[in-house]
Amino acid sequence: MANTFTFYNTLDRKVEEFKPREEGKVSMYTCGPTVYHYAHIGNIRTYIMQDVLIKSLQYAGYDVKRVMNITDVGHLASDADTGEDKMLAGAKREHKTVMEIAKFYTDAFFNDFDAVGNKRPDVIEPATNCIPEFIHMVDVLIKKGFAYVAGGNVYFDTSKLKDYYVFSSDVEKEQLQVGVRDDVEEDTNKKNKTDFVLWFTKSKFEDQALKWDSPWGVGYPGWHIECSCISMKHLGEYIDIHCGGVDNIFPHHTNEIAQSESYLGHEWCRYWFHSNHLNDQSGKMSKSKGAFLTVSLLKEKGYDPLVYRFFCLQSHYRKPLVFSFEALDSVVGAFNKLVKRISELKEGGVVDEAVKAEFEGKFRDAISNDLNTAMAITVLYDVLKADTNDATKIALIESFDKVLSLDLLAHAKALSNKEDKPDVDPELEAYVLDAIERRATAKKAKDFATADAIRAELLEKGVEIKDTREGVKWQLI
Numbered sequence: 001m002a003n004t005f006t007f008y009n010t011l012d013r014k015v016e017e018f019k020p021r022e023e024g025k026v027s028m029y030t031c032g033p034t035v036y037h038y039a040h041i042g043n044i045r046t047y048i049m050q051d052v053l054i055k056s057l058q059y060a061g062y063d064v065k066r067v068m069n070i071t072d073v074g075h076l077a078s079d080a081d082t083g084e085d086k087m088l089a090g091a092k093r094e095h096k097t098v099m100e101i102a103k104f105y106t107d108a109f110f111n112d113f114d115a116v117g118n119k120r121p122d123v124i125e126p127a128t129n130c131i132p133e134f135i136h137m138v139d140v141l142i143k144k145g146f147a148y149v150a151g152g153n154v155y156f157d158t159s160k161l162k163d164y165y166v167f168s169s170d171v172e173k174e175q176l177q178v179g180v181r182d183d184v185e186e187d188t189n190k191k192n193k194t195d196f197v198l199w200f201t202k203s204k205f206e207d208q209a210l211k212w213d214s215p216w217g218v219g220y221p222g223w224h225i226e227c228s229c230i231s232m233k234h235l236g237e238y239i240d241i242h243c244g245g246v247d248n249i250f251p252h253h254t255n256e257i258a259q260s261e262s263y264l265g266h267e268w269c270r271y272w273f274h275s276n277h278l279n280d281q282s283g284k285m286s287k288s289k290g291a292f293l294t295v296s297l298l299k300e301k302g303y304d305p306l307v308y309r310f311f312c313l314q315s316h317y318r319k320p321l322v323f324s325f326e327a328l329d330s331v332v333g334a335f336n337k338l339v340k341r342i343s344e345l346k347e348g349g350v351v352d353e354a355v356k357a358e359f360e361g362k363f364r365d366a367i368s369n370d371l372n373t374a375m376a377i378t379v380l381y382d383v384l385k386a387d388t389n390d391a392t393k394i395a396l397i398e399s400f401d402k403v404l405s406l407d408l409l410a411h412a413k414a415l416s417n418k419e420d421k422p423d424v425d426p427e428l429e430a431y432v433l434d435a436i437e438r439r440a441t442a443k444k445a446k447d448f449a450t451a452d453a454i455r456a457e458l459l460e461k462g463v464e465i466k467d468t469r470e471g472v473k474w475q476l477i
């Protein structure tokens with residue numbers, strides 16, 4: 001790799017140079033959604049920043065394989081294994097089965113995930129697909145003396161570890177210990193306050209919909225075990241980067257490390273990447289507050305989901321970001337101006353490779369420097385101001401958009417097409433576009449009579465169409 005790639009590694013609490021285990025290759029794991037409800041725009045911010053991380057690594061020349069789980073069982077209302085199962089709560093709320101809830105919210109999640117320009121992980125695995133793997137890992141942990149059965153459940157014994165709070169400084173460790181002592185709902189089966197559940201049985205639920213037979217009785221897996229197993233199933237005994245939101249650090253990621261490393265007997269993951277919260281003006285965005293914002297809702301309100309991505313890219317992933325519609329509106333203005341400037345660039349001409357390489361270097365420096373997306377966008381604006389030809393600028397925008405994923409050239413093209421016909425009635429435009437599509441379908445089916453008839457029909461309405469190398473163009477005559 002020509003460049004040094006750095007980002008903040010939560011495990012060492014500092015910005016570090018990234019060095020994968022295997023030269024040029026990155027294995028990455030992402031905690032996926034618990035599909036009991038919609039993902040809010042704060043959840044989606046986390047996935048946008050992970051997408052930027054992956055694409056930045058790819059831009060720097062790495063080959064990335066990424067795995068994500070879908071939590072469709074085992075995640076209780078509190079991350080510390082207390083309260084009701086979230087999936088069950090979702091099913092009750094909507095009078096549906098747990099599997100119906102899982103299907104509906106998995107689809108809704110990926111709708112929003114895709115809309116903001118994210119590339120889907122290479123492997124996506126629902127937890128309910130991996131029950132035998134969970135049982136195997138729990139069994140090994142018991143045999144190795146890291147887990148015990150109590151009250152019918154299986155618990156991980158955190159006292160067996162030298163350092164359970166791997167992510168925390170000494171001060172934070174003290175605070176966490178106090179926090180754990182204050183836990184209101186005490187599970188008397190636990191030997192230590194920090195122990196967590198690997199396998200639940202009937203003592204933890206009354207009417208759990210999904211349950212499986214196991215050596216410890218009919219039950220279901222704990223939430224944390226999912227990520228360890230699914231990661232190992234697809235990426236092996238080592239991973240380079242594990243991603244999540246800052247609220248996953250404790251207890252979820254702490255527990256993932258505890259069980260994975262006890263199971264494997266060696267270090268599991270070297271780099272931990274966490275992005276910060278999105279807050280609204282009343283505080284942290286949360287599903288428990290009732291009404292919360294989703295990407296689909298932004299779309300319904302007329303916002304382009306990619307403008308939300310642009311909004312996220314302007315701030316650093318490690319800082320909390322405050323969302324307001326006023327702030328989003330100002331980003332809409334900036335985005336439209338940017339697209340307008342790009343639409344004014346003229347196609348054709350020869351790319352100046354030296355200038356292209358220079359700006360690509362600056363862009364790579366920005367994203368390789370703890371994912372400085374705001375600086376990367378500044379480089380984009382610098383390109384537009386630069387003393388070079390339009391062909392070079394267009395080539396650079398295309399290059400940067402591999403990471404930014406704002407679909408800038410397509411937006412610019414759509415804008416110039418619109419500007420070519422400023423006074424066209426939208427109803428007529430919709431009719432013409434539909435006719436062009438019908439004609440293309442007819443031509444594809446070699447039904448040239450229909451294709452010609454559509455052309456004649458358009459002519460009658462005063463619209464002339466031309467087949468060009470960039471597709472079908474039309475104008476009023």
Ligand SMILES: [Zn+2]
Pocket residue numbers: 030031032227252256
């Ligand atoms: Zn996880």
